[in-house]
Amino acid sequence: MAIHGDKDLIIQVPLTLINIMTMVRTTYYVEADAPIAKVAKEIAAEQSTGTWTEVAAEKEVHEKLGAHVVSAEGNTVVIDFPVEIFEPDNVPQILSVVAGNLFGLGGLKACRLMDVDFGPLTKYYNGPEFGIEEVRKILGVYDRPLVGTIIKPKVGLSPKRTAEVAEQAALGGLDLIKDDETLTDQKFCPLEERLTMVMDRLHKVEDRIGKPCFYAVNVTCGADMIVERAERAVELGANMVMVDILTAGFSAVQALTDEKIGVPIHIHRTMHGALTRGKYGIAMPVISKLTRMCGGTNLHTGTYAGKMERNVCEIDASRDILRKPWAGYKRVWPVSSGGLYPQKVRENLDCYGIDVILQAGGGIHGHPEGTTVGVKAMFQAVEAWQQQKTLEEYAKTHKELAGALKQWGPS
Ligand code: CAP
Numbered sequence: 123m124a125i126h127g128d129k130d131l132i133i134q135v136p137l138t139l140i141n142i143m144t145m146v147r148t149t150y151y152v153e154a155d156a157p158i159a160k161v162a163k164e165i166a167a168e169q170s171t172g173t174w175t176e177v178a179a180e181k182e183v184h185e186k187l188g189a190h191v192v193s194a195e196g197n198t199v200v201i202d203f204p205v206e207i208f209e210p211d212n213v214p215q216i217l218s219v220v221a222g223n224l225f226g227l228g229g230l231k232a233c234r235l236m237d238v239d240f241g242p243l244t245k246y247y248n249g250p251e252f253g254i255e256e257v258r259k260i261l262g263v264y265d266r267p268l269v270g271t272i273i274k275p276k277v278g279l280s281p282k283r284t285a286e287v288a289e290q291a292a293l294g295g296l297d298l299i300k301d302d303e304t305l306t307d308q309k310f311c312p313l314e315e316r317l318t319m320v321m322d323r324l325h326k327v328e329d330r331i332g333k334p335c336f337y338a339v340n341v342t343c344g345a346d347m348i349v350e351r352a353e354r355a356v357e358l359g360a361n362m363v364m365v366d367i368l369t370a371g372f373s374a375v376q377a378l379t380d381e382k383i384g385v386p387i388h389i390h391r392t393m394h395g396a397l398t399r400g401k402y403g404i405a406m407p408v409i410s411k412l413t414r415m416c417g418g419t420n421l422h423t424g425t426y427a428g429k430m431e432r433n434v435c436e437i438d439a440s441r442d443i444l445r446k447p448w449a450g451y452k453r454v455w456p457v458s459s460g461g462l463y464p465q466k467v468r469e470n471l472d473c474y475g476i477d478v479i480l481q482a483g484g485g486i487h488g489h490p491e492g493t494t495v496g497v498k499a500m501f502q503a504v505e506a507w508q509q510q511k512t513l514e515e516y517a518k519t520h521k522e523l524a525g526a527l528k529q530w531g532p533s
């Protein structure tokens with residue numbers, strides 16, 4: 123059954139119950155001048171027991187720990203890695219196997235890790251402490267998508283000004299406010315002071331309007347500090363924290379989940395384009411799976427309409443990976459963000475449905491009448507979608523939405 127050795131023969135191995143439990147199956151998109159079967163064997167060897175030439179001692183270990191090519195057709199290579207090759211609770215090591223040296227192999231003209239079946243490893247991961255259901259319960263919101271914002275400008279505001287903008291946003295009834303990815307704990311806006319001031323304002327708004335709002339304070343930092351920083355934030359009253367999972371690392375999120383920090387974790391994915399966009403890299407669905415395993419509650423998965431480049435198939439797949447039953451983990455939120463404003467709501471909700479967080483930064487704070495009105499216009503766009511009305515029709519009786527249409531054009 124194993125494919126290794128001199129022959130270029132590829133044997134199709136069905137995903138039976140046995141290899142579901144004993145193999146981690148990976149799928150790669152590959153372009154190369156050499157025959158795909160040969161390339162597939164090279165990848166399997168490089169990422170498991172082999173190297174570019176035969177090494178005598180490999181014979182001792184290959185049978186038990188060598189990866190096997192399952193299929194190699196067109197540009198798709200499927201490889202099974204025996205579970206014993208992994209240190210199960212070590213994401214960096216797992217990535218070194220399934221997404222390691224292969225991207226640098228000289229003979230490859232394209233190489234993308236498209237999917238990983240983490241089956242036998244999932245039991246080592248707790249998944250998120252908070253999922254869609256818990257977040258809905260905290261907010262008391264059950265019948266609509268969540269609407270959030272990113273404080274803009276992304277850097278430069280003092281803690282006091284940040285808190286004022288947050289207050290303006292929450293007054294519109296918003297569900298979530300988050301820091302932008304470049305704001306952490308700089309001198310012009312120290313994290314502890316900012317967090318305390320923002321939470322103070324949000325509590326006052328909650329007393330006034332009777333509804334809470336999450337503030338995802340960005341605790342992204344080095345491995346030596348992140349747990350302490352997140353725990354300190356929770357001590358100071360944070361009701362959500364944000365982590366940039368690709369710059370901080372998957373294990374940073376896992377560390378927070380293992381500590382049971384007691385608040386949901388919002389996962390931003392800055393730098394993802396360097397991995398997900400090119401001919402070499404890692405497709406978003408793989409990042410979505412790892413995020414859910416490591417404990418993210420909200421994950422940026424892209425917009426069906428917005429300012430960022432998109433791969434619709436990968437957004438569809440990520441959306442489903444986060445929300446479908448899987449390994450007993452809680453269902454978590456896809457976040458649609460990047461250039462959203464009321465006119466972009468319909469297309470996103472048509473594809474995401476209501477279990478999504480719609481996030482608009484410029485599309486809220488850039489409303490000509492300011493942040494609170496901008497929030498109302500976003501909610502009105504959601505209502506129009508729910509009532510199956512056009513924005514133009516709905517705007518006739520909703521002046522906030524009318525203002526957004528005037529500012530950014532018809533839908
Ligand atoms: C959105 C955003 C997010 C992007 C990242 C920004 O702001 O804060 O970081 O959504 O993209 O700075 O661009 P706007 P993605 O609403 O003002 O565009 O979610 O695709 O990772």
Ligand code: MG
Nearest residue numbers: 272276302303
């Ligand atoms: Mg941002």
